[in-house]
Amino acid sequence: MHQGRVVLILLTMIAAFAVGIHFFTSIIAPPESGQTVLSFDLSRPRTPSEARKLVNPIPVSEEVIQQGNALFHGKGNCFVCHGDTGKGDGEAGVLLVPKPTNLTDPNLHMLRRDGEIFWAMRYGIEGTGMFAYVPRHITEEEAWTIVHYVKTLKAEP
Numbered sequence: 523m524h525q526g527r528v529v530l531i532l533l534t535m536i537a538a539f540a541v542g543i544h545f546f547t548s549i550i551a552p553p554e555s556g557q558t559v560l561s562f563d564l565s566r567p568r569t570p571s572e573a574r575k576l577v578n579p580i581p582v583s584e585e586v587i588q589q590g591n592a593l594f595h596g597k598g599n600c601f602v603c604h605g606d607t608g609k610g611d612g613e614a615g616v617l618l619v620p621k622p623t624n625l626t627d628p629n630l631h632m633l634r635r636d637g638e639i640f641w642a643m644r645y646g647i648e649g650t651g652m653f654a655y656v657p658r659h660i661t662e663e664e665a666w667t668i669v670h671y672v673k674t675l676k677a678e679p
């Protein structure tokens with residue numbers, strides 16, 4: 523009787539462990555991505571296709587880029603996750619899955635249009651640590667200003 527109970531507890535623990543491992547691996551390697559990667563594949567868009575059509579209403583200038591820089595490192599708080607230089611290595615991002623995007627990655631700049639960068643800030647990316655920053659933290663105009671700055675972060679391939 524007593525032994526039966528021990529076996530039952532052990533079996534329950536093994537089953538719980540298996541279920542746990544299953545959930546963990548499906549988080550780090552989402553089945554739909556079809557490959558084992560630690561961060562989500564960049565080639566998968568994060569925002570709806572209508573985001574690609576949005577046009578930045580603010581004309582770019584050196585001054586606007588500087589304003590975007592100040593917002594990124596100030597009011598917008600982007601640096602806490604994406605890091606001071608945008609490499610995705612900010613302190614608040616270390617435990618996030620998927621990790622904060624490396625905003626210097628040339629592939630990101632090749633794959634994303636202005637509107638998609640804006641959309642991520644405006645509406646957030648579901649199921650990730652990327653929340654909607656408009657209107658709680660920044661205005662839409664400020665988000666577009668940050669878009670101009672983010673585009674300057676692209677590293678040489």
Ligand code: HEC
Nearest residue numbers: 562568598599600603620621622623639642650651652655
């Ligand atoms: C709490 C942490 C956190 C903060 C703060 C944060 N982000 Fe993110 N961000 C993330 C994570 C995590 C992802 C990755 C989501 C993914 O891979 O789908 C991401 C993704 C992105 C992307 C990629 C979108 C795409 O289409 O792939 C951009 C651009 C971005 N963030 C810009 C910003 C900007 C600009 C700010 C400041 C207004 C900001 N983020 C603040 C966590 C954060």
